[in-house]
Amino acid sequence: MPKTRPIFYQYGRTKIVLLNTLISASLIMLGCGWIVKNEQFQLLGNLISHVETNKKIIALTFDDGPKAGRTQKILDILNHETVPATFYLNGRAMKNNPKETKLLVESGHELGNHSYNHPRMLLMSYADVADEIESTDKILREFGYQGDISFRPPFGKSLFMLPLYLKNNNITTVTWNVAPEYFNGSDTPEAIYQRTIEQVKPGSIILLHVMYGNGSSLAAIPKIIRSLKDQGYEFKTVDQLINES
Numbered sequence: 001m002p003k004t005r006p007i008f009y010q011y012g013r014t015k016i017v018l019l020n021t022l023i024s025a026s027l028i029m030l031g032c033g034w035i036v037k038n039e040q041f042q043l044l045g046n047l048i049s050h051v052e053t054n055k056k057i058i059a060l061t062f063d064d065g066p067k068a069g070r071t072q073k074i075l076d077i078l079n080h081e082t083v084p085a086t087f088y089l090n091g092r093a094m095k096n097n098p099k100e101t102k103l104l105v106e107s108g109h110e111l112g113n114h115s116y117n118h119p120r121m122l123l124m125s126y127a128d129v130a131d132e133i134e135s136t137d138k139i140l141r142e143f144g145y146q147g148d149i150s151f152r153p154p155f156g157k158s159l160f161m162l163p164l165y166l167k168n169n170n171i172t173t174v175t176w177n178v179a180p181e182y183f184n185g186s187d188t189p190e191a192i193y194q195r196t197i198e199q200v201k202p203g204s205i206i207l208l209h210v211m212y213g214n215g216s217s218l219a220a221i222p223k224i225i226r227s228l229k230d231q232g233y234e235f236k237t238v239d240q241l242i243n244e245s
C-alpha cells in the first residue's frame with residue numbers, strides 16, 4: 001500500500017498537468033482563432049473598424065489594385081456622384097500600374113497601404129512585415145501622395161508581429177464594419193446593394209472590392225451612393241470620418 005500510493009499519486013498528478021497543458025493550449029488556440037477571425041480587434045496599436053457617432057457620416061473604402069480598366073471607372077463614378085473614398089492599395093500593383101496610381105494620387109481621394117504583395121501576414125516575421133509596409137509607403141510617396149497613410153491588413157487579419165510593428169510605428173489600422181461581398185457566387189449588384197443598406201449605420205466603414213472580380217461591386221456603387229445620400233448620409237474619407245465623428 002505505501003508503495004503504490006505515491007506511484008498512483010504521481011500518475012494522477014501527471015495526468016492533471018497534462019490535462020492543464022491541453023486545456024491551456026486549446027484556450028490559447030481558441031483565443032488566437034478569435035483574434036484572427038475578428039476584424040474589429042487587434043492585440044496592439046490603434047484599430048478602427050467604424051467610429052461611434054450620431055452623425056450620418058460614413059466612409060467608402062476600396063481594397064486592392066490599382067488595376068487598369070477599373071481605376072478610371074470607379075473614379076468616374078465617384079466624380080459623378082461627388083463623393084470621396086479611401087483606396088487601400090498594394091505596392092506591387094502600383095508599381096505595375098503607374099498610370100492608374102498617378103490617376104488615384106491626382107484624384108484627391110485618400111490612399112492607404114494594403115501591403116506590397118498582399119500576403120497572409122499572420123505568422124510573418126517582424127522584418128518581413130516592415131518590408132511589406134515600408135516599401136508600399138515609399139511607392140505612395142514616390143507617386144507624390146502627401147496625406148497620412150493608414151494600413152489595412154490583407155484579408156483583414158493580424159496576430160502578433162504585424163500589430164507590434166504597427167504600434168511601434170504609430171500606424172493606424174483601418175478595417176470595416178460593413179462587408180457586403182460574400183464571395184460565394186451570390187454577389188449580384190442588387191445583393192451587394194441590399195446588404196450594404198442593411199448593414200450601414202452612422203460611422204460605418206464600408207469595404208468593397210472594385211479592382212478585380214466580375215464587376216458586381218462596381219455596378220452596385222451608384223445605387224449604394226444614391227440610396228445612402230437619400231437617407232441623409234454624407235460620405236467621408238476614413239481620415240475625415242475619424243476627425244469629424
Ligand SMILES: [Zn+2]
Nearest residue numbers: 063064154155
Ligand atoms: Zn485585399
